[in-house]
Amino acid sequence: MIPAPLGRLVAQLAKLPGIGEKTAQRLAFHILRSPREYAQELSQALLETVERVRLCTRCFALSDDELCGFCRDQRRDDGVLCVVEGIADLMAIERTREFRGRYHVLHGVLSPLDGVGPDQLRIKELLSRLGDGKVEEVILATNPDVEGEATALYLTRLLKPFGLTVSRIAQGVPIGGDLEFADQATLARALSARREL
Amino acid sequence: MIPAPLGRLVAQLAKLPGIGEKTAQRLAFHILRSPREYAQELSQALLETVERVRLCTRCFALSDDELCGFCRDQRRDDGVLCVVEGIADLMAIERTREFRGRYHVLHGVLSPLDGVGPDQLRIKELLSRLGDGKVEEVILATNPDVEGEATALYLTRLLKPFGLTVSRIAQGVPIGGDLEFADQATLARALSARREL
Numbered sequence: 001m002i003p004a005p006l007g008r009l010v011a012q013l014a015k016l017p018g019i020g021e022k023t024a025q026r027l028a029f030h031i032l033r034s035p036r037e038y039a040q041e042l043s044q045a046l047l048e049t050v051e052r053v054r055l056c057t058r059c060f061a062l063s064d065d066e067l068c069g070f071c072r073d074q075r076r077d078d079g080v081l082c083v084v085e086g087i088a089d090l091m092a093i094e095r096t097r098e099f100r101g102r103y104h105v106l107h108g109v110l111s112p113l114d115g116v117g118p119d120q121l122r123i124k125e126l127l128s129r130l131g132d133g134k135v136e137e138v139i140l141a142t143n144p145d146v147e148g149e150a151t152a153l154y155l156t157r158l159l160k161p162f163g164l165t166v167s168r169i170a171q172g173v174p175i176g177g178d179l180e181f182a183d184q185a186t187l188a189r190a191l192s193a194r195r196e197l
Numbered sequence: 198m199i200p201a202p203l204g205r206l207v208a209q210l211a212k213l214p215g216i217g218e219k220t221a222q223r224l225a226f227h228i229l230r231s232p233r234e235y236a237q238e239l240s241q242a243l244l245e246t247v248e249r250v251r252l253c254t255r256c257f258a259l260s261d262d263e264l265c266g267f268c269r270d271q272r273r274d275d276g277v278l279c280v281v282e283g284i285a286d287l288m289a290i291e292r293t294r295e296f297r298g299r300y301h302v303l304h305g306v307l308s309p310l311d312g313v314g315p316d317q318l319r320i321k322e323l324l325s326r327l328g329d330g331k332v333e334e335v336i337l338a339t340n341p342d343v344e345g346e347a348t349a350l351y352l353t354r355l356l357k358p359f360g361l362t363v364s365r366i367a368q369g370v371p372i373g374g375d376l377e378f379a380d381q382a383t384l385a386r387a388l389s390a391r392r393e394l
Contacts, residue, residue: 001270001291003261005245012239017227023215029284030214031243032250032259039247042209043240046228048202050236053229062229064200073198087226094198 006032058129060105060122062087070103077101079136083126083155085109085143093141101139104129109147110154118154126155130162137165144171203229255326257302257319259284267300274298276333280323280352282306282340290338298336301326306344307351315351323352327359334362341368 002010006028013024031039055061056068063069070076080101084090090103106121129135138159142148152168159166172190173182182190199207203225210221228236252258253265260266267273277298281287287300303318315321326332335356339345349365356363369387370379379387 001266002288003250003259003265005242005249005261006259008238009242009246012235012242015235016224018220018223025288026215026285027213028246032246036247038209038212039243041205043243045202045206045209046236046240046243049206049225049229050233052202053200062200062203064202068200069198088223091199091222 055105059103060107060125061090061103075100078134080139081126081129081135081137082139082141084141085148085151089141089143099139101137106142106151109142109151111147121151123155123158127158130159130164135164137167140166140168144169252302256300257304257322258287258300272297275331277336278323278326278332278334279336279338281338282345282348286338286340296336298334303339303348306339306348308344318348320352320355324355327356327361332361334364337363337365341366 009028009031010021010024013019013027014021016024019027031042052064053062054064056063056071057066058071059068061068061070063071065072077100080099081104082090082093082099082101083104083106084093085106085108087105090105093099093103104122104126106123106126108116108121110116110118110121130138138155140152140155142151156166156168170193171186172193173179173186179187206225206228207218207221210216210224211218213221216224228239249261250259251261253260253268254263255268256265258265258267260268262269274297277296278301279287279290279296279298280301280303281290282303282305284302287302290296290300301319301323303320303323305313305318307313307315307318327335335352337349337352339348353363353365367390368383369390370376370383376384
């Protein structure tokens with residue numbers, strides 16, 4: 001009984017992660033109540049995004065050009081390369097405003113059970129970026145979980161022969177956290193990786 | 198640093214109710230990872246919805262034609278008219294599969310503080326539907342809150358002179374609920390509106 005175009009809109013919205021049938025319907029009603037320009041602009045943004053956004057040919061971050069903004073930015077430090085699993089991780093690091101070097105996005109982690117080996121990741125491309133000798137340090141910023149650790153370990157062995165510094169982001173108790181509620185593994189790591197003051 | 202089209206997509210998605218900046222980014226990444234057809238179909242559904250979906254000229258439910266599916270359906274009972282505040286309420290009633298009459302959508306409730314009087318609602322149109330004498334009962338299914346009650350009361354006074362049955366959806370403890378946790382007002386209503394068995 002729901003008009004066909006609205007039914008299709010609800011069905012498409014319900015395919016988004018975390019959005020069920022009822023939420024999709026609520027969103028669709030909201031869109032219908034909004035000025036018509038909103039749907040037109042959202043529609044346009046969707047098309048432009050999938051048509052124009054692709055992967056940077058150097059670091060594999062998102063870009064609307066051959067090279068992404070991070071690779072094009074001349075003020076960033078060519079000497080430090082931060083390796084991340086995915087775009088969302090890159091964004092999280094960028095939000096800290098702590099890092100002014102370059103990035104390299106693996107687009108995954110080693111996960112033999114899921115059939116992801118080194119060839120499925122952008123590792124070959126990472127190695128070829130080290131050829132010009134500009135990079136002095138590679139920061140491994142994969143997630144602090146089993147696959148992320150395994151990937152970092154694998155990359156460390158691969159990168160060491162290049163004679164550059166290979167580092168891993170620090171693991172320990174999170175800022176503002178409470179020792180009482182920290183999990184065992186994190187607290188144990190915080191102790192073993194303690195720093196002299 | 199985020200590619201411009203993606204930035205616009207995130208901004209547009211973040212305008213949806215209940216979707217913040219981070220969720221919008223997550224949705225945008227999901228859309229980018231999905232087959233391109235998904236964005237195209239969603240984009241198309243958005244445009245078609247705002248271009249083709251309008252209000253039924255009789256009951257003011259959503260429709261892609263002069264009359265909506267509820268008004269066109271010849272198997273529905275012309276004798277009973279269910280008056281609701283909005284489309285979402287109509288959908289909720291329809292999901293029960295309990296009601297096979299016609300609908301009338303007010304598109305709001307009386308709310309003097311918000312400047313909504315009878316002229317802002319589809320009340321004139323409701324009265325004109327009663328002219329042909331087919332309707333025998335009007336069910337007032339506005340929300341069981343202050344504005345909904347006030348609107349139901351106002352409509353009752355308006356409809357009584359037509360000599361038809363005017364009814365109000367039952368109020369009481371919800372099915373599956375627990376008396377211990379029912380609020381006072383609901384429980385008091387459940388007592389005063391008790392039914393003889």
